[in-house]
Amino acid sequence: MHELSIAYSLVEIADEAARKAGAARVRTVHLRLGAMAGVVEDALRFSFPIAAGDTLVAGAELAIEPVAVQVFCDVCAQSRVLAAPFVFRCPVCEQPVFTLLQGREIQIESIEIEESEAESEKRLYETAHS
Amino acid sequence: MKPRILELRQAVLDKNDQLAHALRGQFEAAGVLVVNLVSSPGAGKTALLEETLRRMQARGWRVAAIVGDLATENDARRLARSGAPVRQIETGALCHLEADLVARRLEGWRLDEFDFLFIENVGNLVCPSDYDLGEAVRAVLLAVTEGEDKPRKYPPLFHSADLALLTKIDLAAAVEFDRNAALASLQAVAPHAAIFETSARTGAGIDDWIEYLAARRRDLNRNA
Numbered sequence: 001m002h003e004l005s006i007a008y009s010l011v012e013i014a015d016e017a018a019r020k021a022g023a024a025r026v027r028t029v030h031l032r033l034g035a036m037a038g039v040v041e042d043a044l045r046f047s048f049p050i051a052a053g054d055t056l057v058a059g060a061e062l063a064i065e066p067v068a069v070q071v072f073c074d075v076c077a078q079s080r081v082l083a084a085p086f087v088f089r090c091p092v093c094e095q096p097v098f099t100l101l102q103g104r105e106i107q108i109e110s111i112e113i114e115e116s117e118a119e120s121e122k123r124l125y126e127t128a129h130s
Numbered sequence: 131m132k133p134r135i136l137e138l139r140q141a142v143l144d145k146n147d148q149l150a151h152a153l154r155g156q157f158e159a160a161g162v163l164v165v166n167l168v169s170s171p172g173a174g175k176t177a178l179l180e181e182t183l184r185r186m187q188a189r190g191w192r193v194a195a196i197v198g199d200l201a202t203e204n205d206a207r208r209l210a211r212s213g214a215p216v217r218q219i220e221t222g223a224l225c226h227l228e229a230d231l232v233a234r235r236l237e238g239w240r241l242d243e244f245d246f247l248f249i250e251n252v253g254n255l256v257c258p259s260d261y262d263l264g265e266a267v268r269a270v271l272l273a274v275t276e277g278e279d280k281p282r283k284y285p286p287l288f289h290s291a292d293l294a295l296l297t298k299i300d301l302a303a304a305v306e307f308d309r310n311a312a313l314a315s316l317q318a319v320a321p322h323a324a325i326f327e328t329s330a331r332t333g334a335g336i337d338d339w340i341e342y343l344a345a346r347r348r349d350l351n352r353n354a
Binding site: 001002005006009010013014017018021023024027031036037038039085086087088089096097098100104105106107108109110111112113114115116117120 | 131132133134135136137138139140141142143144145146224225226228256257259260261282285286287289317318319320321322
């Protein structure tokens, strides 16, 4: 089960970004997860709070956006979406497909952070005067 | 408290990817072809590697291996009998190798003294698929003693491989192995992959696989 390793990497990235931004805590972590990433969503959800420990990510929600497997068919010259179970053949012309366009992503898109009023005002002031 | 969105758009395994990218650069600069061997436990990675190391050395190639296992140094000892430099990574609880484990284990080796470096990953059909080790070739093994439909059950790992080795083909008849079903299953999930049918015991197919690797190494050095 490598989902725990992935959860630790995820938390490390979110925690570091939140700290840099002067956040009080992370509310939500938005993750894009490919259907061919080899990551079991339930296992990742189970691991996430463990990895979050007492970081700024503790208590945060893990929002997962699934990413479908998309391939390029050279014969049709079209991109196609594959459904599970994954057979790398064009669903239209049934020829083998060799190019995977998406579906392996394990990507942190954004985090929603909470910042204190003081931190928020300081940032707005700095942005206005830079 | 005010909420705010921070856009990150970062691969979660970015650190590993970057380190693997740096390793790949080092391997290419040194002219060493690196092969990452992945499979389920017991598919015959060590036996294949023993025979491959032995034959490659007999041909005058300079070869080395790094072996990952959760525990024990048994595989490293087996491989060291070939006379090739072999190092062990005991991963403890980790179910796969990561680029930094490989990088640390390379310390003290001069990469340009090797023509080929084999990395035997931890036996696991799931976890190693997301971790790039900087290899030029990822080879997945499927033993005839496993189910013919394994590739369909584990598409991320099989699809991520550049080539597939059917192993233990000397046992095919004894286990009533359905060769056509296995080939169809591999081609369904990894149509890009070359397939070699091998037996470490009889030596069948091993020279073909070595020829393939030698050709890949020539390509690597031509493009360097």
